Amino acid sequence: MERDPLLDQIFWQALNGAHRHWSDGTGRIRRYTQGFSPIIAFADPARPDFAALAPWCARGEHFYCEGWTGAAPPGWRIEAESSMFRMVYQGAAPQDDPAPDAVPLQAAHAAQAVALAELCKPGPFGIRTIELGDYYGYFDGDRLMAMAGERLRAPGWCEISGVCVHPDYQGRGLARKLIGKLLRQHARRGERSLLHVMHHNPAHQLYLAMGFTDYLESTVRVVVAE
Known part of the structure; x- marks a missing residue:
């Protein structure tokens, strides 16, 4: 099927769109509010602004994120990596x-x-x-x-x-x-x-x-x- 920009960025589309009231963050990076699925999404996975998310994250929290392959930024650790369809x-x-x-x-x-x-x-x-x-x-x-x-x-x-x-x-x-x-x-x-x-x-x-x-x-x- 042809590529669909909404589908390509489905995590960001949800957290910054339909589920924005259930998420925290900025116009570049968001997470589901505590209690929901522990997921982070990026407006641009090539330039994730993890520092901007710090006010909404507690030390030791684990999150899933998709589409980002860069080095771990200061204050964050990559615990596991795999791939999904x-x-x-x-x-x-x-x-x-x-x-x-x-x-x-x-x-x-x-x-x-x-x-x-x-x-x-x-x-x-x-x-x-x-x-x-x-x-x-x-x-x-x-x-x-x-x-x-x-x-x-x-x-x-x-x-x-x-x-x-x-x-x-x-x-x-x-x-x-x-x-x-x-x-x-x-x-x-x-x-x-x-x-x-x-x-x-x-x-x-x-x-x-x-x-x-x-x-x-x-x-x-x-x-x-x-």
């Missing part, structure tokens, strides 16, 4: 809701959602992340078996994120059903769907089989404020 859905939207029995996740489910994310490690996740969009889950009694929801937004785009299935409940198609529900929801709103997956994550093959295609592969880092 940004994928765009190119298939047909489901005509029927494949997960009509999925439960909308509310604030009361936040601790369970964080616990599942810590177990499955889908990416940066915080106690308030489920406030960023619609999240849905499947429960076995009081146990959250699986979840998926919405995070980054830009005009015409919405990200599917937080896709998790507890190891005890894998192989039941729960992730596919929840993703399908979100794909249908986005299409009905006139939005296109994207998602992110680390390059080593076997879920990449599932997403390809579902109709997602690789848009780009970019550097992702975990950085620590010192």
Whole structure:
């Protein structure tokens, strides 16, 4: 597909746009407010102004950031580096809701959602992340078996994120059903769907089989404020 400047800078578009009221920073660098996903985004990843973000960061905080490959600036340490795929859905939207029995996740489910994310490690996740969009889950009694929801937004785009299935409940198609529900929801709103997956994550093959295609592969880092 052709390059889309909104999609190229989807993290900045979200933190400086639709989610600006849930972020802190300047016109060049922003972070999600504490409690949300610990993510930093840059207006220009080639010239990240980390010094300007200092008033909103605590010593020892860990953040994820994408697209930046320079040396660590003073007061920051690079703890980990890898790469991830940004994928765009190119298939047909489901005509029927494949997960009509999925439960909308509310604030009361936040601790369970964080616990599942810590177990499955889908990416940066915080106690308030489920406030960023619609999240849905499947429960076995009081146990959250699986979840998926919405995070980054830009005009015409919405990200599917937080896709998790507890190891005890894998192989039941729960992730596919929840993703399908979100794909249908986005299409009905006139939005296109994207998602992110680390390059080593076997879920990449599932997403390809579902109709997602690789848009780009970019550097992702975990950085620590010192």
